[in-house]
Amino acid sequence: MGKKFFIAGTDTEIGKTTIACGLLEAGNQRGWRTLALKPVAAGAEPSEDGPRNDDAVALMQSASVKLSYEQVNPVLFEPPIAPHIAAQQVGKRLTVSQLAGYCRGSLMTPSDLALVEGAGGWRVPLSGRETLAGLAVELQLLVILVVGMKLGCLNHALLTAEAIRRDGLQLAGWVANTVDSNMSCFEENVETLRQLLPAPCLGVVPSLSDCSPDKVAAHLQIDLL
């Protein structure tokens, strides 16, 4: 069986899904069996088959191992808000052990590269007690950190790397993703991250007018994983 990674981000909306799809595509190009999960999603669009989350749909399109929607995204809340608040609103309780159960089932499907996309950043609460980081711990996943390159990202990236280590997990690699194309001192910021993050940089992805997985994959080096 191949390696399994948790895709963490320095924040919400900084390119976790975009980079995950690029990594899957890079794997596909090497003939790997690629699999991806979005265990908890908040934000749904209606479809013929019921509510669907954009991230889960994008990951399903990029993964070569075909799973059912429910396997990819077992927990979906319709409002695009913090998951534990969305859960509270519908009287549900989110737990790491329940999510881990769902993920373990799906991750049993053989693959060479499996990615589990988080929601928001590393310390996103699932309830008053647990955070989504607990899922990565429970599943003992390696972590890939997507750094959304913008002012403030050094602090977010270093704090996240610190928290990952404190949780007993290993940062396997990180990606610099350009979310602010006007960022001052972009190169210096990337260089600072190269020096301070304890893992290889898997790629520096520019601001792309076309974020399709093959365009993103062209900037990623998955052999470093």
Ligand SMILES: Nc1ncnc2c1ncn2[C@@H]1O[C@H](COP(=O)(O)OP(=O)(O)OP(=O)(O)O)[C@@H](O)[C@H]1O
């Ligand atoms: N390198 C890039 N160039 C241009 N646009 C990008 C780039 N990376 C991401 N985006 C755009 O930024 C938006 C957020 O990206 P994405 O959905 O991948 O973030 P996310 O971290 O997965 O968000 P969420 O926390 O909602 O899961 C998307 O519209 C995406 O197309």
Ligand SMILES: [Mg+2]
């Ligand atoms: Mg996403």
